[in-house]
Amino acid sequence: MSKINPAFNKELEKFGSVNYNACYNCGNCTAVCSLSTEDDSFPREMVRLSVLGLEDDIRSSLKPWECYYCGECSTHCPQEANPGELMMSLRRYLTAHYDWTGLSGLMYKSLTLSIIAFVATFAAVIAFAVSVGFELEKMLHFGHMFEGIAIGTIGFTILLPNIARMWYYTILKPKTKVTFMKYVKSIGELFIHMFTQKRALGCDDNQFRWFEHFILVIGYLSLLFTTVVLNWFGTSSLFVIVLGYIMSAIVFVVTIDFVKGRMKAKKEVSKHSQPSDIFFVVWLFLMGLTAFMVRLFIDLDILESNKWLYIFHLTVLVQWALIIVPFGKWTHFLYRSFAMYFAKLKAD
Amino acid sequence: MEKKPKRIGVYVCHCGGNISDYVDVEKVRRSVEGEDAEIVVLAKTTMFACSDANQREMVEDIKANNLDSVIVSSCSPKLHMLTFRNVSVRADLNKFTYVHANIREQASWAHSDDKNGATEKAIHLVKAAIAKARYAEPLETNKIRAVKTVAVIGAGVAGMKAAISLAQKNTDVILIEKEPFVGGRVAQWDSLSTTTETGKEMVKRLYNELLKYDNITIMTNSEVIENKGSVGNISLKIKKTPRFINATACHPDDLKRAIEVCPVEVPDDFNFRLNSRKAIYKNYPSEYPQIPVIDVKNCTRCGECEKVCKAIDFNEKEEIFEIVAGSVLMATGFDSYTPAYGEFGYATSENVITLPQFKRLIDTQFDKLIYKGKEIKTIAYIYCVGSRQTDGENTYCSRNCCTSTIHAALTAKNKFKNITNYHFNRGLRTYGKQEILYADSLRSGDIYFQSYEDGLPKVSVEGAKTIVKVNDVLTNNREIEVEADLVVLVTGMVPRSDNSIGTLFKLPKGRDKFYNEVHMKLRPVETVIDGITIAGACQGPKNITESVNSALSAATKSYTILSRGELETDPLVATIDPEKCSWCGACEEACPFDAILKVENGKKVIAEINNTVCKGCGMCAPVCDPDAVNLIACSSREIMSMIDALV
Numbered sequence: 001m002s003k004i005n006p007a008f009n010k011e012l013e014k015f016g017s018v019n020y021n022a023c024y025n026c027g028n029c030t031a032v033c034s035l036s037t038e039d040d041s042f043p044r045e046m047v048r049l050s051v052l053g054l055e056d057d058i059r060s061s062l063k064p065w066e067c068y069y070c071g072e073c074s075t076h077c078p079q080e081a082n083p084g085e086l087m088m089s090l091r092r093y094l095t096a097h098y099d100w101t102g103l104s105g106l107m108y109k110s111l112t113l114s115i116i117a118f119v120a121t122f123a124a125v126i127a128f129a130v131s132v133g134f135e136l137e138k139m140l141h142f143g144h145m146f147e148g149i150a151i152g153t154i155g156f157t158i159l160l161p162n163i164a165r166m167w168y169y170t171i172l173k174p175k176t177k178v179t180f181m182k183y184v185k186s187i188g189e190l191f192i193h194m195f196t197q198k199r200a201l202g203c204d205d206n207q208f209r210w211f212e213h214f215i216l217v218i219g220y221l222s223l224l225f226t227t228v229v230l231n232w233f234g235t236s237s238l239f240v241i242v243l244g245y246i247m248s249a250i251v252f253v254v255t256i257d258f259v260k261g262r263m264k265a266k267k268e269v270s271k272h273s274q275p276s277d278i279f280f281v282v283w284l285f286l287m288g289l290t291a292f293m294v295r296l297f298i299d300l301d302i303l304e305s306n307k308w309l310y311i312f313h314l315t316v317l318v319q320w321a322l323i324i325v326p327f328g329k330w331t332h333f334l335y336r337s338f339a340m341y342f343a344k345l346k347a348d
Numbered sequence: 349m350e351k352k353p354k355r356i357g358v359y360v361c362h363c364g365g366n367i368s369d370y371v372d373v374e375k376v377r378r379s380v381e382g383e384d385a386e387i388v389v390l391a392k393t394t395m396f397a398c399s400d401a402n403q404r405e406m407v408e409d410i411k412a413n414n415l416d417s418v419i420v421s422s423c424s425p426k427l428h429m430l431t432f433r434n435v436s437v438r439a440d441l442n443k444f445t446y447v448h449a450n451i452r453e454q455a456s457w458a459h460s461d462d463k464n465g466a467t468e469k470a471i472h473l474v475k476a477a478i479a480k481a482r483y484a485e486p487l488e489t490n491k492i493r494a495v496k497t498v499a500v501i502g503a504g505v506a507g508m509k510a511a512i513s514l515a516q517k518n519t520d521v522i523l524i525e526k527e528p529f530v531g532g533r534v535a536q537w538d539s540l541s542t543t544t545e546t547g548k549e550m551v552k553r554l555y556n557e558l559l560k561y562d563n564i565t566i567m568t569n570s571e572v573i574e575n576k577g578s579v580g581n582i583s584l585k586i587k588k589t590p591r592f593i594n595a596t597a598c599h600p601d602d603l604k605r606a607i608e609v610c611p612v613e614v615p616d617d618f619n620f621r622l623n624s625r626k627a628i629y630k631n632y633p634s635e636y637p638q639i640p641v642i643d644v645k646n647c648t649r650c651g652e653c654e655k656v657c658k659a660i661d662f663n664e665k666e667e668i669f670e671i672v673a674g675s676v677l678m679a680t681g682f683d684s685y686t687p688a689y690g691e692f693g694y695a696t697s698e699n700v701i702t703l704p705q706f707k708r709l710i711d712t713q714f715d716k717l718i719y720k721g722k723e724i725k726t727i728a729y730i731y732c733v734g735s736r737q738t739d740g741e742n743t744y745c746s747r748n749c750c751t752s753t754i755h756a757a758l759t760a761k762n763k764f765k766n767i768t769n770y771h772f773n774r775g776l777r778t779y780g781k782q783e784i785l786y787a788d789s790l791r792s793g794d795i796y797f798q799s800y801e802d803g804l805p806k807v808s809v810e811g812a813k814t815i816v817k818v819n820d821v822l823t824n825n826r827e828i829e830v831e832a833d834l835v836v837l838v839t840g841m842v843p844r845s846d847n848s849i850g851t852l853f854k855l856p857k858g859r860d861k862f863y864n865e866v867h868m869k870l871r872p873v874e875t876v877i878d879g880i881t882i883a884g885a886c887q888g889p890k891n892i893t894e895s896v897n898s899a900l901s902a903a904t905k906s907y908t909i910l911s912r913g914e915l916e917t918d919p920l921v922a923t924i925d926p927e928k929c930s931w932c933g934a935c936e937e938a939c940p941f942d943a944i945l946k947v948e949n950g951k952k953v954i955a956e957i958n959n960t961v962c963k964g965c966g967m968c969a970p971v972c973d974p975d976a977v978n979l980i981a982c983s984s985r986e987i988m989s990m991i992d993a994l995v
Contacts (some may be wrong), residue, residue, distance in 0.1 A: 002828050006768055006795055022790045024776075025798075025822045048823050051795060078789065 007141050008053025015096070016274040019091040022081040023047045029073035029083040034204050035066060040343075042066065043073055043083040046090060059097060060174045062346070064090040065339030070203035071268020092276065095331050098162045098169070102110055104327040111275050112167040117323050125315045136307055139235055147228045150321040158326040165339055170342050178345045186344040194337035195221075217333075219250030220284070223291065232296060244295055251288030259285055279330045280329035286316045354416040357390040357409055358474065358479050361397035361422035363452055370456040372467045376421065379471045380478060385732035389413055396423045403435050410439035417441070417481045421474045432696060442486030444919070444981060445741075449477035452871060456956040472994050479989040487919040487980065490959050494580035494910045498903075499524060501572060501849060504532020505892055506884025506899035507679035508554040513903035514677075515561035519910065522671055523558070525588060528569045528641035529631060530555055532681050533885075534892060536618060536704070538711040541755040541785055548634060550892075555636040567669075568637060575852050579879025580915045582673050590664035593628075598659040605638055606653035606660060614646045619712070620684070620705040628653050628660075675906040676878045678863065680849055682885040685734030685742070685839040692730050692837050693807035693908040699814040700807065700835045702829045703729075710760045717764040719834055725766055728816045729753050730805055731773040735840035744860045746840025747889040751782040753838045754789045761792060769794040770830050772805040772818055797830075798822050807835055810978040841889040853880055854942065862888040873902040876961070877941075881905045885903060920981050921962040922969065928976035929954040935968035935977055944968065947991040 007097050009021055022036075023044070025333035027346075030044040042063040049057045067087040074084035096105030107114045132138040171178060192198055195217065200210045223244065226232045258281045262270045292311035297303035303310060324330050360377045361367035373393045381391040390413050394402045397420050410418060418441075425448040433443040451470040459466035500511045503525035511521045528556045529535065531549065537547030558564050567588060574585035587729075594602070612627035624633075627647040630640040642653075642660070654660045684704045687694035694700050698720060703710070706727075709719060717724040731753065735746040750773070757769040767791070773796060778786040790796070798821045799805065805818040814832050819825045825915075843861045843881055850863060856876055858864040863882045866874045873881045883902035884895040909915065922943075931953040936944040943961035946953060969977045978984060 001825055002823075004795070004828060004830065006793060009793060021793050022452060022787060024786070024790060024796075045824070052823060052828070054823075079790070 002052070002054055002057075003018060003042055005055065005196070007052030008050065008055060011016065012050055012089055012093060015089040015092040016085065016272060017050070018082045018085050018272050020047050020050055020081050020083065020086040022079040023051060023077075023083070024079055028076050028078060032072045032076045034070070034072070035068065035199065035202050040066070043087050043265075047081065047083050047086055050086060050090065058090060059094070059169045062170055062339045062343050063087075064094055065172075065336050066199070066343065067195075068200040068203050068206070069269045070206055071271075072204065074268045074271075082272065084268050088272075091332065091335075093273070094166075095335065098166045098267075098331075098335070099158070099327065100161050100165060101327070102159065104331075107278055107323070107327050108274070114275060114279070114323070118319055121319045121322055122315050125311060125318055129311055129314075134307055136304055136310065139307070139310055139314065143310070143317065144227075144231055144234065146314075146318070150318075154326050159280065159331070159334060162331070163334060166335060166338060167342065170339075171345060176346050182345055186341060189344045190337050190341040193340040194333070197336075199340060212257060215250060216254045216258075219247050219254065219288075223247040223288070227291065232291075233298060239293065241299070245292065248288045248292040248295070252285050252292065252318075253288075255281055255285035255288060276329050280324060283316060283320050283324055287320055290316055354482055354730065355414055356387050356442075356478060356957040357406075357413065357415045357418045358388055358392070358478065358855070359397050359402075359406065359418065359420045359422075359800070360391070360393045360451075360474070361420065362393065362395045363422060363456075364396065367422070367452050367456040367470075370460050370463050370466045371451060371470045372463070373470075375467055376451070376474055378468050380474050387482065390415065398428050398431055398959040400894065403431070407439040410436070410441060412468050415439075415441070417445040417447065417484055419447045419449055419474065419477045419481055421451045421470065421477065424450050425853060436743050436942045444487040445481070445484050446776050447477045447481040449473045449482055457776065475993040476990040479993040480986050483983065483986045484981065489916045490920055490921075491915065491916045492580045492960050493580075494913055495672050495674040496520060496913065497522065497673045497911050498677055498906045499572075499582070499584055499671065499673050500677045500679060502526075502679035502681055502884070502886070503530040503533065503566065503568070504679060504681050504884060504895075505534045505550065505554065506681070507532070507677070508551075508558060508676050509896050510679060510883055510903040510906075511564050512557055512561070512901040513552070513900050514907055515558075515564045517559045517903075517907050517911075519563070519907055521561075521564045522673065523564060523566045524568070524570050524572060525568045527570050528591060529556075529635050529637065530568060531636065534904050535631070535635065537707060539755070539759050540892065541751060542781060542902055548632065552634060552636065566637075567639065570669075572849060572852060573668075577672070578958060579909060580674050580960065582676055582879060584671050584673060584676070586669040586671060588667045588669065589644065590666060591639060592644070592647075592660060592662055592664050593639055594659045594661045594664075595637075595639050597661075598639060599657070602657035603659060606657035607640065609656055611650060611652060612646055612648055614643070619708045620702065622701075622708055622712075633672045657940070659979050674910040675881065676853065676873075677881050677883060677884055677902050678849070678853070678855065679883045679902075680844055680886040682841040682862075682889070683844050685746075685842045687733055687837055687839060692733060693814070693835060694837060694876045696858070697807060697809050697814055697835070699809075699833065700837060702733075702837050702839045703749065703756065704839065706834075706836045707752075707756050710756065714765075715764070717760060717767070722833065724764075724833040725833045726768045726770065727757070727760065727834045727836060727876050728772060728805075728814075728830055729757065729836045729838055730807070730816070731771065731776075731838045733837040733839050734842065736774065736801075742840070742842065742860070744889070745777060747777070747894075748891040749838045749840050750777045751785060751834070753890070754778060754782075754785050754794075756836075758785065758792065761794075770816070770832065771796045772816060773798055774800060795821070799830060841885055844886070853877060855880065855882075858888070860888060862886065873898055873905050879906075879909055913958070917960050918964065920964040920979075921959050922957050922964065922966070923978050923980060924955050924957055924987075925976045925978065928974045929972075930974065931955055934971040934973070938967045940965065940967060948953060 027044050030041050036042050046063055064087050069084050069088055071084045074082045077083055092108050096108055198212055200206055226244045226247055230240045232240060262273050262278055262281055265271050294310055294313050297306055297309055358380050360373045362373055374592050377391045377393050380388055382693055390409060418436060423846060427450045434445045436442045436446045451473055455466045455470040473506040498514050498519055498521055500507045500521055501525045503523050511523045514521045534547040535551045540547055558566060570586050570588040572584050573587045576583040607626050610626035610628045613624040615621040616623050616625040628640055628642045690696045737743060761767045771794060776786060797818050799818050803819045805816050808815050814835055816830045816832055818828055820828045854866045863886050865872050866876055875882055881902040883899040926949055931946060935955055940962055941961050943958045945956045945958055947956045964979060966979050969979055
């Protein structure tokens, strides 16, 4: 017995859904989807659950994460019900739902709140700079320290509990029986999908986008490693310096293409971009670019006279680490790969 | 004196190979040429008898050999009898001298496993045709004068449109409406889909147009009670019930007061019994004709209205009119299906109503949708109630209800605040442009559930709540439960429960019990009763557009019958030998077309055939004990000689 909730579509609209009510259940979307299978079919099923507002079913479903938004479904939808964007908004909805702090939901739903958060973090950085008298040495030292602390704190207090919540809603609550050995045996799935996004290759004509994404993930993770662990801004090792240059360049060069795509909004995936999507690519681009510039200025020895650049970089970094990573689109990186891991646990 | 022997020509057709692959056509030809040599002066085989070349050759043969009659042995007479009758006419023969033999459907195709047998049978069939041709007489068609008046029965949207269309063709029209007001069902609807005009406005427009034509006579409160005669000359007796209100002495304010003081309350059929009305009433202010009516069946003659209004006149008497029309156009409309007691909670649950009731409800409410004192927010519509029944009699789809429901649901949503609509359907049929309405409804957030005949929704009452449950096909057959303030049963169209008019005109009905056309595709508005056409929903479920289409088509067809002022009918009818007949009535009983009249011919009572009504079906011939009935072109002499040839 299921009780339906027609008011759910108003809620989902706040997460960016567009016109999915128009669906007349022809199933073309599911038929053209290259990732959908007979046993594990979507997106029509998710559209239907959303129309009826069956939230328990939506929360226990991994299907929104199994979609990589090639947009074929939306292109072929005779009702212009945008099933692709529905899947995207369900991912936002689920992200908000997994997040125990509730901040994800608030920021997805309110652009104003997001902007306030960005302004507040900027003010905090300025306040900090003032408090250390704009001393570059202190700022650089703090910046490096912040990276480590932020990763640890965010990881343990926000991301890990949220993953646990995702596990609770998708595995535990629906009473899926999984042996311990299965958890161990299937763990490979998690890392394969986390680092390669292998499943996205299943989408039609997606090789280039997949490759770009793959390079970006590798570049981003390496840049993270180079700056946090190898202390790129403080090192004198030529190898580390060059590695940092390459990785940061990869990040901002590749992101240009993603930013351009969002701006042109020609492909289905970017037609209905939400602020969270724009922030994500723009801040990633700024991260790469400012990091590159900071190290360049250090090597040219002109950072001392251009402290504003570092303050700018630090602002981007803080906003990235405190807003986008825990409460924004970055979490896709985790939820998608965990979803593939959990799907493997649920299978057979 | 014995007539000189007829000169007959026989053609045996190969039909490509359709006949000649199994029937030895050459053998057939030889056999008839040999045995009936004295009258068969020409016998030929031909590849395709129906080809242009062969037709020309036939005309030449007939003229050169001075033939009296030709026979073509080929396919079914349904296919080419007319073709060869016309060939005869082109060769200056009377078309009824032509005789057809079917050796394809009846020989080659039927006996493809037995070539010798097929050939043998073909020979017999052709010989029978020769036997018939021996006696075939030239015949002339009957001509009758047609009265240039059409009686249109039913002044709904179809009847009114048909009347206007006929009047424009300079035909006199008598528009007969049983109810006291015109407009039929359409007058009951306010908003209509795909137009901003309301049903009432549409009726007003049509009524005003009717008044423009001098050649239209509108008769309301009038009923046809007798029907005599046949196409071209149909006599109708019409009973007109008085309104008991003198239109000329009528002051609107007085009449309003008369309605107020009337103490009688009867269920209001116009609002599908949602409320009650008085015994003196008008259904809505701008209704036409604009004079109220006293419902005699329910009036108690208490006299209250007479006290306040001078126009009331109980002395008005019922009148009987006799009219003659050349054609009758039936536009008697439909009834809405009334659900059975307990069907989806109908009559057993107080929150269950039908779609027509719901439409009247939303039309008569403002600001808030109130039913039985309760504000309605969520509405569940259950589709196909009384239509597409697997167990019941109504197996057909009622066509208009899907669209009508969605339109009503959207109207309710736009008119009242916070309405939620749930549609429990069995597959939506919003065909054509109506699909736009469905799309609008989806986009506005209406929710659709689907199930099949084996999993119909269930309505239950739990305390003050009305619950609808269904296993939804669209959600993996999941059981879904919805709480609704109001359940609307989407009832379809059924034939009028009062079929007295159909009985009077002997109109045939289809399996759906609506009036039947001759041919669904090619003769869609004619009936087997000559001169009677059908229009609108009396023929089957139709929306307004479709009703008007059929009305215009029926008007043209009725006009076509009368336009020349003279009708030609087939001479192939029955005849009575007055010497032999002594009226036993057996033939009258056997006749399905009411073509046999009982007449006194001066000496005795005998049967007489109404040539314009007789179809020549032959039902009367075998039941006639003294053998007084003869069928023209199928006389006993012809048939007996054919039987002799066959056995």
